[in-house]
Amino acid sequence: MSVNCKDYDFSLIEPHWQSFWERKKTFRAEDFSDKPKYYILDMYPYPSGSGLHIGHPEGYTASDILARYKSANGCNVLHPMGWDAFGLPAEQHAINQGTPPGATTAKNVEVFRRQIKRIGFALDWEREINTTDPGYYKWTQWIFLQMFKHGLAYVDERPVWWCPALKTVLANEEVINGRSERGDHPVERRNLRQWVLRITAHADRLLDGLQDLDWPESTKRQQSNWIGRSEGAEVVFGIDGFPDDSVKVFTTRPDTLFGATYMVLAPEHPLTAKVTTGEFRGKVNAYVREAAGKSDLDRTDLAKEKTGVFTGSFAINPVNDQHIPIWTADYVLLTYGTGAIMAVPAHDERDHEFAEKFQLPIVPVIEPKTADADTALPYMGQGVMVDSGDYTGLDSEAGKQQITADLESSGRGKAAINYKLRDWLFSRQRYWGEPIPIVWVDEETYERAASIKKGAVAALLPKEPITYLAEGKVLCALPIPETELPLELPETDSYQPSGTGESPLANIKEWLDVWFDLKTGRTVPASEPVPEDGNWARATRETNTMPQWAGSCWYYLRYCDPANESALIDPKLEQYWKTPDFYIGGAEHAVLHLLYARFWHQFLYDIKVVSEPEPFKKLFHQGIILGEDGAKMSKSVGNVVNPDEVIDRYGADSLRLFEMFLGPLEDVKPWNTTGIDGVSRFLRRVWRELIDRDGAIHGNIQDGHTDTPETERLLHETIKKVTGDIERLRFNTAISQMMIFANHLQKTESISLATAKVFIQLLAPFAPHMCEELWERLGENPSIVNAPWPQFDPAKLATEEVRIVFQINGKLRGDALVPNDADEAAVLETARAHPRVKAHLEGKPIKKVIYVPGKILNIVV
RNA sequence: GCCCGGGUGGCGGAAUGGUAGACGCUGCGGACUUAAAAUCCGUUGUCCGUAAGGACGUGGGGGUUCGAGUCCCCCCCUGGGCACCA
Numbered sequence: 001m002s003v004n005c006k007d008y009d010f011s012l013i014e015p016h017w018q019s020f021w022e023r024k025k026t027f028r029a030e031d032f033s034d035k036p037k038y039y040i041l042d043m044y045p046y047p048s049g050s051g052l053h054i055g056h057p058e059g060y061t062a063s064d065i066l067a068r069y070k071s072a073n074g075c076n077v078l079h080p081m082g083w084d085a086f087g088l089p090a091e092q093h094a095i096n097q098g099t100p101p102g103a104t105t106a107k108n109v110e111v112f113r114r115q116i117k118r119i120g121f122a123l124d125w126e127r128e129i130n131t132t133d134p135g136y137y138k139w140t141q142w143i144f145l146q147m148f149k150h151g152l153a154y155v156d157e158r159p160v161w162w163c164p165a166l167k168t169v170l171a172n173e174e175v176i177n178g179r180s181e182r183g184d185h186p187v188e189r190r191n192l193r194q195w196v197l198r199i200t201a202h203a204d205r206l207l208d209g210l211q212d213l214d215w216p217e218s219t220k221r222q223q224s225n226w227i228g229r230s231e232g233a234e235v236v237f238g239i240d241g242f243p244d245d246s247v248k249v250f251t252t253r254p255d256t257l258f259g260a261t262y263m264v265l266a267p268e269h270p271l272t273a274k275v276t277t278g279e280f281r282g283k284v285n286a287y288v289r290e291a292a293g294k295s296d297l298d299r300t301d302l303a304k305e306k307t308g309v310f311t312g313s314f315a316i317n318p319v320n321d322q323h324i325p326i327w328t329a330d331y332v333l334l335t336y337g338t339g340a341i342m343a344v345p346a347h348d349e350r351d352h353e354f355a356e357k358f359q360l361p362i363v364p365v366i367e368p369k370t371a372d373a374d375t376a377l378p379y380m381g382q383g384v385m386v387d388s389g390d391y392t393g394l395d396s397e398a399g400k401q402q403i404t405a406d407l408e409s410s411g412r413g414k415a416a417i418n419y420k421l422r423d424w425l426f427s428r429q430r431y432w433g434e435p436i437p438i439v440w441v442d443e444e445t446y447e448r449a450a451s452i453k454k455g456a457v458a459a460l461l462p463k464e465p466i467t468y469l470a471e472g473k474v475l476c477a478l479p480i481p482e483t484e485l486p487l488e489l490p491e492t493d494s495y496q497p498s499g500t501g502e503s504p505l506a507n508i509k510e511w512l513d514v515w516f517d518l519k520t521g522r523t524v525p526a527s528e529p530v531p532e533d534g535n536w537a538r539a540t541r542e543t544n545t546m547p548q549w550a551g552s553c554w555y556y557l558r559y560c561d562p563a564n565e566s567a568l569i570d571p572k573l574e575q576y577w578k579t580p581d582f583y584i585g586g587a588e589h590a591v592l593h594l595l596y597a598r599f600w601h602q603f604l605y606d607i608k609v610v611s612e613p614e615p616f617k618k619l620f621h622q623g624i625i626l627g628e629d630g631a632k633m634s635k636s637v638g639n640v641v642n643p644d645e646v647i648d649r650y651g652a653d654s655l656r657l658f659e660m661f662l663g664p665l666e667d668v669k670p671w672n673t674t675g676i677d678g679v680s681r682f683l684r685r686v687w688r689e690l691i692d693r694d695g696a697i698h699g700n701i702q703d704g705h706t707d708t709p710e711t712e713r714l715l716h717e718t719i720k721k722v723t724g725d726i727e728r729l730r731f732n733t734a735i736s737q738m739m740i741f742a743n744h745l746q747k748t749e750s751i752s753l754a755t756a757k758v759f760i761q762l763l764a765p766f767a768p769h770m771c772e773e774l775w776e777r778l779g780e781n782p783s784i785v786n787a788p789w790p791q792f793d794p795a796k797l798a799t800e801e802v803r804i805v806f807q808i809n810g811k812l813r814g815d816a817l818v819p820n821d822a823d824e825a826a827v828l829e830t831a832r833a834h835p836r837v838k839a840h841l842e843g844k845p846i847k848k849v850i851y852v853p854g855k856i857l858n859i860v861v
Numbered sequence: 862g863c864c865c866g867g868g869u870g871g872c873g874g875a876a877u878g879g880u881a882g883a884c885g886c887u888g889c890g891g892a893c894u895u896a897a898a899a900u901c902c903g904u905u906g907u908c909c910g911u912a913a914g915g916a917c918g919u920g921g922g923g924g925u926u927c928g929a930g931u932c933c934c935c936c937c938c939u940g941g942g943c944a945c946c947a
Contacts, residue, residue, distance in 0.1 A: 218865050222942060225864070230946075251947060264947095306945085329945095336946045343947085349862085350945050420946050590942080661885070663874060668940070672873060678885045681900095688900090733875070736884035743884090746901095805880045810928040812880055836914085850927050856879045860927050 002776045006695035008687035010651030014769040018120055026783050027067075027122040029078035032576055038075035039577055040067050041556050041616075043585025043593075044082045044129075046548075047108040048089060052115040053633065054641040054659075054671060059584045059622040061656045062665055062729060064121045066582060068765035069726045071122070072789040078577060079122055080559040082129035083109050087548045088166075088182055091432040094495040101432040101495070105132055115644060119652045120769050122785070127562045131551030136558060137434040138486035139568040140550050143600060145437060145479050146607055149460045152198045153426070155468050155477065160425060162190035167497035168429045169194070189292075192501045193468050195427040195436060195544060199599045203227055203419045206598055214618040216666075219590040226591045228420025233404045235342065235413040237263060238316035239275055240323055247271060247315055247326075250337030250418055253347065254407070255399035258388040259365035260342040261355065263315045263326045264308065266334040267291035275326055277312030284309050284328060291330045306331055306354045317342075318412040319403065320389055329354065337418050345378065352378040363387065366396055424596065426547060429503040431495050433545030437480040437487045439516050439523070443467075445537040446476035449518035452535060456481035457521045478539065481521040505543040512541050552593055553600040556580055556615060568609060579615050587621035594619070620729060623667040625659070630670045641671050653767035654680040660731035660766060682739055683767055689745045690756055690774055697753075697778060705752040712796050714744050715755050719792035722762045731766070738763055753778060758790045806831045807858040808840045824851040831857050 003009070003016045021027060040063050045056060067079040083105075090101035090108075109130065116123075129136055147153045161170040165185035169192055180187055199206075207227045210220045232252035239245050247263065265272045267288040276284040287309045308329025315326050324342075331350055332341050345355035346364040355362050366383040382396045391399045407413030427436065441449070446465055452458050457478055466477040480487055490511035498506050506512060513526035516539035523539075530536050554568070560577040561569045579601075594616070601615035626632055627639025634640065646655045657679040663669040692698045707715070718741045725734035741759060745751065757778055764771035764784045775784040801817040804827055814836045818827050828849060831837050837859075844861035851857050 218942080221865065225943060228943095228946065232947085249947080253947080331945045331947095333946070341947050348947065350947075353945090418946075420943095587941080661873090667867090667874095669873070672886070675873065675886050682885085684899090732873095733884080736875075739884055803880090807879080807928070810879090810926095815880070848927060850879090852879060856928085858879080858927055 002773055006691075006693060008684050008691075008770065010653060010769065013773045014118075014120060014647075014652050017769045017772045018117060020772070020782065021120075021122075022125070024783070025126075026785055027071075027077075027079065027124050028126060029080070029124045030076055031573060033076040035074055035076035037078065037577060037581075038067075038070040039078040039560075039580045039582075040070070041559075041580035041583045042079075042081065043583075043589065044084050044552070044555060045112060046084045046087060047105065047112045049093065049104070049108055050635070051108075051111050052643050054643050054646075055586075055625050055633075056116075057119055057643055057655060058625055058659045058665075059586070060116070060119070060121055061659050062620075062622060062731065063582070063584050064123075064656075065660070065726060065731060065765040066729070067122045068768065068785055069789065071785050072761070072765075072787060074788065077122070078127075078559065079124060080127040080129075080562075081116065081121070081123045081125070082127075082555060082559070083112070083131065084548070084552050084555070085109060085130050085132040086433050086546075086551060088430065088432070091430055091495055094432070098493075100491075102132065102489075105432075118647055119643070119656065122768070127559050129555060129558050129562050131434075131555065132432075134486040134488050135563075135565065137551065139558070140434050140546065140554070141437045141480075141485050141487055142482055142568060143554060143604070144434075144546070144550075145460055145482070147197060147603060148438070148466070148477075148479055149462055150603075150607070151462045151464070152201060152603065153466070154196055154198065155193060155466050156196050157191055157193050157468065158196070158425075159189045160192050160194060161187045162192070162501070163187045167499050168503075169425075169427070169501065190501070192429075193470075194425055195542075197424040197426045197599075199424045199596070200419060200421055202599050202602055203229065203421050205602055206421075206595060209598065209602070209614050213614060213616070215616075216587075216619065216621055219587065219594070219619065219621065222590045223595055226421060226595065229417060230419075231415070231417050233400075233407065233413050234338065234416040235407060236318060236411075237342065238318070239271075239326070240314040240316060242275060242313070245271060245274065247340050248338040249340045249342045250416060251342055251344075253344065253396075253400070254403045254413070255385060255388075255391075255394075255396040256344040256347045256365055257317065257319045257342065257403060258385075258391070259344040259346045259363045260317055260322075260324060261345060261361040261363055262324050262343045264332045264341050264343055264354075265311070265326060265328045266332045266339040267328050267330055268334040269328070269332075269339045271340075272311065272328045275311050275313040280310060280312040284311055287328060306350070306357055308354065308358065315342075318407060318410070325360070327358075335422065336420070347378050347380055349378050349380065424599075426550075427544035428547050429497060429501055429543075430545050431489070431492070431504040433547065434550055435487045435489055435505065436542045436544050436546060437485060438477045438542035439480060439514065439539035440475040440542065441478055441516065441537055441539045443474050443476055445518065445539070446478065448535065448537065449478055452519045455519040456483055457518055475540075477542070478516065478518070479521070480523070484521045484523065503543045503545060505541070505545070512543065514539050514541060549593060549596045553597045554604070556583075556597075557604075557610065574610055579610070579612050579617065582618050582620070583616040584620045584622060586624070590621070620666070622665050623663075623669060625662070626668060626670040628671050628673060633671075641673075646676065650676055650680045651683075651769075653683060653770050656768075657683065657735060657766050661735045663732055665729050665731060679735070682735075682742060683770055685746065686742050686759075686763065687770065687774070689742065690760075691777060695777075700748075700750045701753050701756050701778070702750050703753040705750050707752050707755055708748070711744065711748055711751055711755065713799065714741055715758060716792040716796040718762060719758065719790050720797070723789070723792070726765070735766065738766075760784070761787055761790055802854045804830075804854070805856045806834060806837050807856060808837065809860055810858060813837050813840050820854075824849065824857075827851060827857050828859075831859065 003012045005012050042060055042063050067077050071077045085105045090104045093104050094101045163170055163180045163185050170180055207229055230252050233254040234248050234250055237247045308327045311326045311328055313326045314323040343351040345351040345362040347366055365386055365388050367386050368383045385391050385394045385396055385399045404415050449457050450461055460479040460481055467474050490508050492508050495504050510525055514523040515530055515536045516523055518535040518537055524531055557569050561573045564570055597615055604610045605613050629639050631637055658676045661679050690698050718737050721737040722734045760771050760774050772782055772784050776782055800820055802820055803815050804818050806814045814834045816830050818830055846859055846861055848860040
């Protein structure tokens with residue numbers, strides 16, 4: 001039923017059709033439909049307290065246009081929405097205001113849902129998910145347990161970013177220039193017990209898998225750089241005076257081994273203290289202490305000037321037995337390679353800078369091959385080896401192979417590959433995250449649990465126990481099996497961090513200390529008596545929670561089977577929906593989310609939960625919308641545009657249309673308040689052309705009317721252009737074309753009803769509310785979504801005459817209409833008759849004529 | 862420093878090597894109106910010219926081509942990512 005209004009009153013039309021779609025479940029995705037499936041995924045939002053901002057509807061509108069277009073093309077479209085709702089802000093709100101994070105989150109989600117529904121997206125709301133629902137995070141925990149079982153999760157005491165203000169540990173990626181990403185507080189290094197995921201085990205697969213993905217090249221390159229694979233060799237150096245020790249270094253240039261004039265150990269390298277000789281001990285100790293106190297920021301960004309001290313010892317170069325001094329310097333990182341380098345100042349920039357400063361010898365061993373090459377040192381390119389013993393004269397590439405092979409056969413080295421990628425620090429000392437489903441027991445208890453045949457706990461144990469040393473006692477990790485999941489967050493009144501590096505959960509004693517059934521994994525508070533049946537032992541729960549990335553690593557799978565209580569996803573549904581066919585979201589997730597999710601997906605592939613090796617075949621990044629002043633929108637600058645206000649004033653269809661009309665989807669572009677008047681005018685004009693002042697079909701729209709050839713051609717041009725532009729996500733030019741058609745409509749006496757309907761169909765994915773209303777008023781049954789997408793007829797695009805442009809020496813001098821099939825001679829004749837062309841040809845012999853049929857005739861004189 | 866993008870009217874932007882500036886905004890002039898809003902018509906790259914027309918014009922400099930915003934080389938500016946990764 002259409003809306004009772006005569007004018008284009010979006011405030012009535014939009015809510016009407018939104019409720020129609022909801023009642024009729026218009027956008028419900030049908031499991032196992034015979035239609036081809038098309039799965040469109042938006043990066044789901046974090047429901048912040050400030051509500052939807054103008055950037056959200058950009059990507060969502062783009063995916064929505066595609067969803068509606070695919071539906072009209074006969075696809076069974078899955079287009080879901082959900083909430084990435086764990087995270088620090090709700091917890092900080094709890095600390096400040098005392099409101100439980102769950103309550104804050106629920107409220108924020110409600111606001112987001114209402115705001116998103118107001119924009120009229122073709123979403124299947126029955127599949128809505130929320131990462132903080134126990135029914136959802138049960139499976140996040142389940143995946144963690146599988147990783148635990150397969151040896152991909154481990155515990156390590158390691159230096160991490162500690163933020164004193166937030167009283168929590170941050171991941172590398174949450175630290176920007178030595179300050180916390182959230183809150184901008186200073187951070188420092190501290191050693192803490194952490195859960196770590198072995199993402200490095202997937203380094204090669206994560207790199208190789210990129211190849212076949214239809215992703216923006218820059219995003220692939222960013223991931224590839226992040227993984228940072230480099231090939232080279234590990235070389236073993238002896239140490240003079242320490243016959244039982246040796247130092248391994250990693251180098252990508254084994255061909256420069258003869259140019260190694262000193263060695264550097266990272267200050268934290270275990271051998272640094274050991275090889276330091278008496279007279280240098282004081283200096284070295286002081287240097288190491290100082291380095292330990294420095295943040296990575298100080299060690300990298302600010303340390304333009306290289307520092308370091310000599311240890312007093314000498315390393316022995318395996319290729320020529322040369323003794324070279326061993327230094328320690330903080331430009332060598334413990335966490336990359338072996339934490340030690342051979343320094344080749346003639347062929348490495350950093351080593352060169354260091355050698356110059358400390359007056360260490362610089363020995364060139366590679367000569368550029370081309371004569372005109374820059375011979376200044378350091379020379380980092382390839383070339384011919386010189387002063388390199390038996391290898392002298394070899395090409396550096398060949399020398400690399402040869403030296404590596406020789407080192408390998410003499411046991412003094414081997415080919416090696418290194419990555420910049422580090423294992424993923426996976427624990428957070430926070431309340432508002434998924435609890436890690438682990439309890440800690442002593443060694444003896446662990447043995448008991450491991451020995452229980454057919455025990456749910458024993459079935460999840462990794463090959464090697466995960467242990468750590470606490471106050472002299474070894475503690476072992478036992479999993480809480482699936483039957484006991486979800487492990488829900490306990491309720492509490494205090495969300496304050498413990499301040500000791502442990503999460504607020506550590507303060508909840510009743511939850512923390514339990515009796516644990518070593519067979520089934522059941523738990524009972526330790527304050528209660530031990531249950532009589534079972535294999536009970538005392539245990540302490542893990543208090544760390546998972547990082548916010550966890551939930552988003554697999555959410556796209558859950559949309560396919562959101563309510564399943566017995567599996568993450570039903571295999572049959574996984575087979576049907578597979579992975580998203582199209583994924584859209586911000587480029588800020590180019591590395592982290594997209595890399596972590598790929599890692600989890602690859603793991604799920606290995607354990608046969610999913611059947612495709614990669615989660616996101618096709619990816620697109622929408623650009624950021626800036627404030628009207630060209631600056632990033634921010635509350636403090638006061639240039640934030642609120643979508644609710646835009647909808648109040650112009651309607652959701654205008655908002656959608658304008659977000660798409662601003663410019664290319666992938667571009668960063670400024671908002672423009674007056675610009676929205678243009679698209680709003682366009683919509684009102686379309687309405688007025690089709691609907692009379694009394695609300696009925698306009699008199700100019702006539703059933704059975706024969707359109708002029710011009711109208712017909714323009715209609716088919718528009719079908720072609722809009723269709724092609726949607727396929728290529730070029731929505732701004734699709735809208736331009738529809739504006740051109742509307743402008744024509746206005747200048748045309750009458751058009752057929754059929755033509756009007758086709759035009760409305762083209763516009764419907766962009767402005768769905770108004771088009772549903774018009775569709776019905778033109779006599780069709782809703783929903784317009786179900787009408788098959790219009791096809792253009794190439795025959796209708798052809799014209800009998802074409803405009804040929806005349807150029808003389810490449811300069812435009814006129815044009816004329818010529819018959820379609822005119823040959824060069826005929827066109828040239830027409831051109832020569834053209835007064836302006838004639839004037840420019842006066843007295844000049846024609847040297848050459850270039851004729852491009854249908855386009856141009858260029859006369860060279 | 863390294864790796865990616867991007868520089869086109871007053872503004873957002875459009876242009877398979879073939880009419881640069883589509884479409885929209887703004888500005889200006891006009892119609893309708895008592896008035897306003899809304900709507901409609903015209904106009905809007907720069908310079909010369911009354912006009913017809915001409916010259917110039919896609920960050921700068923060179924090149925390829927009958928023809929370059931588009932392809933090649935050098936440079937400048939700008940946005941993003943990484944940053945002592947051996």
